[in-house]
Amino acid sequence: MVDIHCHILFGMDDGADSTETSLAMAEMAIADGVTHVIATPHANNEYxxxxxxxxxxxxxxxxxIGDRLAIATGCDFHLSFENLEALRADPQRFTLNQGDYLLVEFADFAIPASLDQTLHQLQLLGLHPIITHPERNPLIRSQWDRLWAWxxxxxxxxxxxxxxxxxxxxRAQQAAERLLDANAVHFVASDAHNVTTRPLRLKPAFDALAESKGESFARALLEENPRAALESRPLPxxxxxxxxxxLENKTESSPPRKRFWFF
Ligand SMILES: [Fe+2]
Structure with missing residues (x-):
């Protein structure tokens, strides 16, 4: 498997906190069946x-770590004005493996109306924006129409x-399921930060998808598409x-109504 999003490099952000943690995350990835990772430190107001x-x-x-795991570099790109200015000047500074794909992270508290235009501008630069973990973002979970427009x-x-x-x-799990059911997911990645609470592990997700949707589906999301992004090829x-x-109002709504209680 190929992991296009993880915070394996120490001392860059809130990911690995020491060389030892980076190495432990790498060992964890190898044991999990991961052959390539793209280290994607944050670029935001904090880091x-x-x-x-x-x-x-x-x-x-x-x-x-030697040749047991190939480590490429990229960025967990936060859409801020300053970042966009820097990106326009030199897109490959931020892209996955210095190619054409870009991880794009939104704020949890505001998604401006101008975002549609901003994403389009990224595409005019020849980039393929990858919207990271919308299932974890409450704002997107309440506005699926916007994700669909993107x-x-x-x-x-x-x-x-x-x-x-x-x-x-x-809620994030339900949203992930609904996105998967709606053919709206192209990649599954670890977004690992450590070896405990945010591990560099993909196999449990691979197995769950292989069981629910078949092995070729799991391969597409965890091997074939990620490898294509790593190599800047069109997604298979x-x-x-x-x-x-x-999906509307199902994942961010109040608890499910008991429909038949009055019977
Ligand atoms: Fe991340």
Missing amino acids: DFIPELVRSRRDEIQSR LRQGCYVQVTAQSIRGGFGR YRPEPADWKG
């Missing part, structure tokens, strides 16, 4: 993103592996999304 430093950390961990625009969606097994709570699995209307 500076310095590609030269990211690359030197990558080299350090890569040399310690999908129709040609954006892709990455769901977090842990969400599929309920690691981010029932690009399904036509089903109508979003079936």
